Amino acid sequence: MTDDGSTPRSDDPSRRHPEDFMSTDGVNAPVPVAAQATPAVDPRLIIQQEGVAGYLKEFRRRLGSGELGSLPVVLALIVIWAVFGSLNSTFLSAQNLSNLSQQIVGTGMIAIGVVFVLLLGEIDLSVGSVSGLCAAIFAVMNVTHGVNQWVALLAALVGGAIVGLIQGLFFAKVGVPAFVVTLAGNLAWNGLMLQILGANGTVNLSGHDIVSRLYTTIYGQVTAAYGLALAGVVLFLAAALQEANRRRRAGVPYRPLSDIVLRTAVLAVIAFLAAYTLNQYKGLPLALLIFLIFIVVLDFVLRRTSYGRQIFALGGNIEGARRAGINISWIRISVFMIASTMAAVGGLFLAAQIQSASQTSGGGNLLMNCIAAAVIGGTSLFGGRGKTWSALLGALVIGSIQSGMNIEGLSNAIQFMVTGAVLLAAVVIDSLSRRTQKAAGRA
Amino acid sequence: MIGEPVLALRGISKRFGAVQALTDIELEVHQGEVVALVGDNGAGKSTLVKSIAGVNQPDEGVIEWEGKPVTIHRPQDAQQLGIATVYQDLALCDNLDVVGNLFLGREIKRFGVLNEVAMEKRSRTLLNTLSIRIPSVRIPIASLSGGQRQTVAIARSLVGSPKVVILDEPTAALGVEQTAQVLDLVERLREQGLGVILISHNMADVMAVADRIAVLRLGRNNGVFDRRSTSQEEIISAITGATDNAVTRRKARGTEGTE
Numbered sequence: 001m002t003d004d005g006s007t008p009r010s011d012d013p014s015r016r017h018p019e020d021f022m023s024t025d026g027v028n029a030p031v032p033v034a035a036q037a038t039p040a041v042d043p044r045l046i047i048q049q050e051g052v053a054g055y056l057k058e059f060r061r062r063l064g065s066g067e068l069g070s071l072p073v074v075l076a077l078i079v080i081w082a083v084f085g086s087l088n089s090t091f092l093s094a095q096n097l098s099n100l101s102q103q104i105v106g107t108g109m110i111a112i113g114v115v116f117v118l119l120l121g122e123i124d125l126s127v128g129s130v131s132g133l134c135a136a137i138f139a140v141m142n143v144t145h146g147v148n149q150w151v152a153l154l155a156a157l158v159g160g161a162i163v164g165l166i167q168g169l170f171f172a173k174v175g176v177p178a179f180v181v182t183l184a185g186n187l188a189w190n191g192l193m194l195q196i197l198g199a200n201g202t203v204n205l206s207g208h209d210i211v212s213r214l215y216t217t218i219y220g221q222v223t224a225a226y227g228l229a230l231a232g233v234v235l236f237l238a239a240a241l242q243e244a245n246r247r248r249r250a251g252v253p254y255r256p257l258s259d260i261v262l263r264t265a266v267l268a269v270i271a272f273l274a275a276y277t278l279n280q281y282k283g284l285p286l287a288l289l290i291f292l293i294f295i296v297v298l299d300f301v302l303r304r305t306s307y308g309r310q311i312f313a314l315g316g317n318i319e320g321a322r323r324a325g326i327n328i329s330w331i332r333i334s335v336f337m338i339a340s341t342m343a344a345v346g347g348l349f350l351a352a353q354i355q356s357a358s359q360t361s362g363g364g365n366l367l368m369n370c371i372a373a374a375v376i377g378g379t380s381l382f383g384g385r386g387k388t389w390s391a392l393l394g395a396l397v398i399g400s401i402q403s404g405m406n407i408e409g410l411s412n413a414i415q416f417m418v419t420g421a422v423l424l425a426a427v428v429i430d431s432l433s434r435r436t437q438k439a440a441g442r443a
Numbered sequence: 444m445i446g447e448p449v450l451a452l453r454g455i456s457k458r459f460g461a462v463q464a465l466t467d468i469e470l471e472v473h474q475g476e477v478v479a480l481v482g483d484n485g486a487g488k489s490t491l492v493k494s495i496a497g498v499n500q501p502d503e504g505v506i507e508w509e510g511k512p513v514t515i516h517r518p519q520d521a522q523q524l525g526i527a528t529v530y531q532d533l534a535l536c537d538n539l540d541v542v543g544n545l546f547l548g549r550e551i552k553r554f555g556v557l558n559e560v561a562m563e564k565r566s567r568t569l570l571n572t573l574s575i576r577i578p579s580v581r582i583p584i585a586s587l588s589g590g591q592r593q594t595v596a597i598a599r600s601l602v603g604s605p606k607v608v609i610l611d612e613p614t615a616a617l618g619v620e621q622t623a624q625v626l627d628l629v630e631r632l633r634e635q636g637l638g639v640i641l642i643s644h645n646m647a648d649v650m651a652v653a654d655r656i657a658v659l660r661l662g663r664n665n666g667v668f669d670r671r672s673t674s675q676e677e678i679i680s681a682i683t684g685a686t687d688n689a690v691t692r693r694k695a696r697g698t699e700g701t702e
Contacts, residue, residue: 243560252563253581304557306550309539313547316536323534324548325519384538437585 070378072429073393076422080397084404091404094280100396100403101278102215105287106131106350107366108395111373112298112388113342116335118374119302119315121383122178124339126167126185127370131347132362133193134160138211138348139203139357140196149209153348160344161337163189168333178336186367194359202358205351215352217286225284228292229271237264287349291392294345299388311335315384346370365416369398372419376426382434397422447510448473449638450495450526450607455504457490464490465501465662472607472638477629479649479670480642482659483682488642489531491659492609495640496528497521527605531612533596537585541577542566544584545599569598573628590621597628607638614648626652646675660684 063071085092110127117124134156141152163185170181197203205212219225240260247254278284302308310331313321322328350366351357375381376397377390398419405415448471457465465487472478482488493499495506497515505512508524515521521528535544542562551558551565566580575594577587584592593613600608610629614622629652632639643649649656650670658665658681666681679685 246560247563250560250564252560252567253579305555306552306557309543309547309550309557312539312543313536316538317534319532320534320536320544321547323518323528323530325522326548384536 070387070389070393072426073377073390073397076376076425077393077397077400080400080404084400084407087404088407091407094277096403096407097277098281098285100399101274101288102285103353103403104392104395104399105215105291106346106353107369107373107398108291108391109294109346109349110343110366110370111346111377111391111395112294113339113346114370114374115377115379115386115388115391116298116302116311116342117178117339118379118381119311119383119386120332120335121315121381122171122332122335123371124167124182124336124343125179125367126163126182126189127339127343127346128362128367129186129189129193130160130163130340130343130362131350131366132357133163133189133196133347134344135347135351135357135361136193136196136203139205139351140198142209142211143203143206149211153210156348157341157344160341160347164337164340165333167340168336171336172329172332190362193362197357197359202356204356207355211348211352212355213286214290215287215349218282218284219286219289220283222279222283225275225278226272228284228289229268229275232271233264233268236267240264287352294342295388295392302388307331307334312384365419368423369419372423372426373398375430376422378430380430380434381427382430394426446473448507449509451507451510452491452495453505453507455491455494455501455506457487457494457499457501459490463662465494467663468504468659469664470657472640474606474638475633475636476654477633477639477641477652479653479656480640480659481644481646481649481656481678481682482665485661486659486682487662488659489611490662492528492611492640492642495521495526495609522603522605525604525606526609527600527603527607528609529593529596529600529611529613531615533592535584535592535596535599538583540583541570541580541587541595544595545569545602547599549603569601570594573598573601573624573631575624589616590618593617593625594621597625601632605637607640608632609640609642611642612644613641614643614645622648646678649678650675658682 081092090096110131113127114124137159138152138156141147141155142149147155167178167181167185170176171178207216237260240255240263244254244257244260275284278288302311310321310326313324313326314328314331318328321331347362351361373394374386374390375394377387377392377394379386379390401418401422402415405418450470450472452468452470455465455468455470456463468487468491470478470480470491480488480491490499494501495515497518497520500514500516506515507513513520513524515524515526518528536547539547542559545566546562551561553561563580570577570580573594575591575598577591577595584595587595593616597610597613613625613629617625626648629639629641633652633654641649641653653670656668656670656673656678658668658678660682661684665684668678668681
């Protein structure tokens, strides 16, 4: 049939690149009968009105259908700050809030990794131990053995990645449930950490090494914090405008200008308030800056790269992802490597915070706090929905509770109970919103 | 059908434990031809489709693609050859929007970053030319009706420019208007020179669009009929086994003996 030319074929479809696919021939040639019979836009479609009024209406519709997003956690944060601020004025002081912004970095970094694993609908219970293990690797190499600090830093991060590789292989290739693999890892990596730390048990950091300085460096110049806020706002505005422009030129729906202005204004208020507060005390902490960079970069990876798209696809429908040709094993292994590497990063910040790696590093309620931070921030436990920003919001909530209770002089006992209750509340909200979304056809 | 088939199955057999699911199956699909695959429940239609799509591997037999024997180990192998499959369970990701699903696994990128604008534009063009009505290409699949999901799944199979499209019960969950649209779409694919394997229980659909009708019964070929010279009754009796007679046997041999 191909050689006698009895069937008209313009060219070989399999040779065509997807970019060239939407030509007017082939499958995409107009369907004359149906195209004339049906309007392009479905009349049932709820079209968002332009401007602020339309935005508010859309917002209310989203709430009604259970798309809560970050709203519960923002409300919770406001309530927590209002309560502790009214109990003791030092809570809302620039000093306390500045310290808070540094204290949340360790937990928050680990929580970013947890967000990735939760997006798959899985769980990593080893992140606490891994953070302690990697801090111990750095401290022992750098302090005890005098290895170059950069080499030690790299070794700690690679160590984290290898842990993720091992756990990911057992999960993705052998098929052991992630829950079990990482629970076993939780114990095993803790044991390895104790082994590395040796008989002494505690290794104090020198205070001049790169990890210590990551935490203690604070940019005191007024321009540092304001400059960062300005840069963030300008970049956001530029990206939003450029996106809208590209979409307008391509003839697809785009965000109206009023919407972009509103979003930018909200971001600007938050950013400059934060910068102002930081400048009231010592200035912009390097730890916070690095935390924000990690969030923005990994957010970009999740939302704008095909790798990120594949993670979401796996969290939505594994069978669908497999049939789309996605390498399931590779995505799973790499996500566990990201989680463990982020645990290593977080562990280094936590070690810097107390200037040592000790036998208790990565223990206690760290694991619970990190998972809680990711979930409280709005990442679903059921997979397929979440953002890296939830690590920041969740870590802020947990950090605020701890800080507020410390100021009030409440014991650990009360802190644990309150943090547990907040975590439960977050999961309840997640479950309820998921149910509402199902009813509204959104999940 | 004269000419070389684009896809040919030669003596495919598949066992699951003690069950002989497929025995010595022969099937040919030419360019620009709609082959309906019919059979009762458990006749082996799904198993056969999975063998072609790379989900299962046949125990015996050869799959020929454009005259050359090929092995299809994974779904990706089938996709790379140019075989697109729309499964009955659709396998769409509920949490991704229509654009995300259409281009899943073959995203358009610009400087290594997803080019959402280009993908959205192409999704709209694709859906419009197929006259598929979706409220918006930016709403999650979860918000769509069953029929809308089916049309999205079929549209998705076309994104990779395949040569053979396998549709597993594409009209089973659809209303009258949407069934008509899917059948229009099937004819459209044939006009463009694609081979279509259409699995259906609906004889009206099969008689409306198929060129040839291959009947499976208990995991074996039970006749290949030319649509123009057969009747619905004849096919139904082949499906149910009421006429396993010499005429259908000889007809089956006749159509398969011309390559």
